[in-house]
Amino acid sequence: MTDSANLVVAIDGPAASGKGTLARRLAEILSLRYLDTGSLYRATGLSVLRAGGDLESEQDAAKAAETLDLSTFTAEDLRSEEAGVAASHVAFLPSVRAVLLGFQRSVAANPGGEFKGAILDGRDIGTVVCPDAATKIFVTATLEVRIKRRLQELKGRGEPVIEARVRDDMTARDQRDRDRSVSPLKPAEDAWELDTSDMNADEALAAALDRIRGTGPL
Numbered sequence: 001m002t003d004s005a006n007l008v009v010a011i012d013g014p015a016a017s018g019k020g021t022l023a024r025r026l027a028e029i030l031s032l033r034y035l036d037t038g039s040l041y042r043a044t045g046l047s048v049l050r051a052g053g054d055l056e057s058e059q060d061a062a063k064a065a066e067t068l069d070l071s072t073f074t075a076e077d078l079r080s081e082e083a084g085v086a087a088s089h090v091a092f093l094p095s096v097r098a099v100l101l102g103f104q105r106s107v108a109a110n111p112g113g114e115f116k117g118a119i120l121d122g123r124d125i126g127t128v129v130c131p132d133a134a135t136k137i138f139v140t141a142t143l144e145v146r147i148k149r150r151l152q153e154l155k156g157r158g159e160p161v162i163e164a165r166v167r168d169d170m171t172a173r174d175q176r177d178r179d180r181s182v183s184p185l186k187p188a189e190d191a192w193e194l195d196t197s198d199m200n201a202d203e204a205l206a207a208a209l210d211r212i213r214g215t216g217p218l
Helices: 018-029 037-050 057-065 075-079 081-092 093-107 125-129 145-155 161-177 201-215
Strands: 006-010 032-038 117-122 133-142 194-195
Touching: 006 018, 006 125, 018 032, 018 117, 018 133, 018 201, 032 037, 032 093, 037 057, 037 075, 037 081, 037 093, 037 117, 057 081, 057 093, 057 145, 075 081, 075 161, 093 117, 093 125, 117 125, 125 133, 133 201, 194 201
Parallel strands: 006 117, 006 133, 032 117, 133 194
Antiparallel strands: none
């Protein structure tokens, strides 16, 4: 461990890998400010759609990011499958990532007096947003497991579910995340990979806590 008042934990991984649940629980236990960076991209994507814009248009998406107001979205809005798909389109655009990068770094650097640090989850936290984070965790799981989890999540929210569509959307989203030219989804060179395919949420949490307590300041 190092002697630091501000612990930064970077958690990355593909959709439905379990990184969001893990990050939220770690934040509560370790008194860290939690930022779901994906919510910024989901809100940006939804803003483009609400304005009648084109998700493939860098101009439309950058404008939405620059004028983003998270208070206009409910948690249900941001958790919807529509928001997830929209996010994967706008996150591909360099200007959108540039606009949102500063906000993410400011949260990591200045989490607030009541917090001991910050934990951010997303796609490029360990590689781009917080490359100097004390602990970097890349959370992954097999495609089949992630599809099953997403189906259960959508059914739990009462949303209509078509497995073939969820599979197609997730496969396409994975490819966009991996292949984009700016901040592609990949583990940082010094990231610890946590495969949750055969883990429940409690097991993943215990493994991550062991890792953080062994390498990062508390």
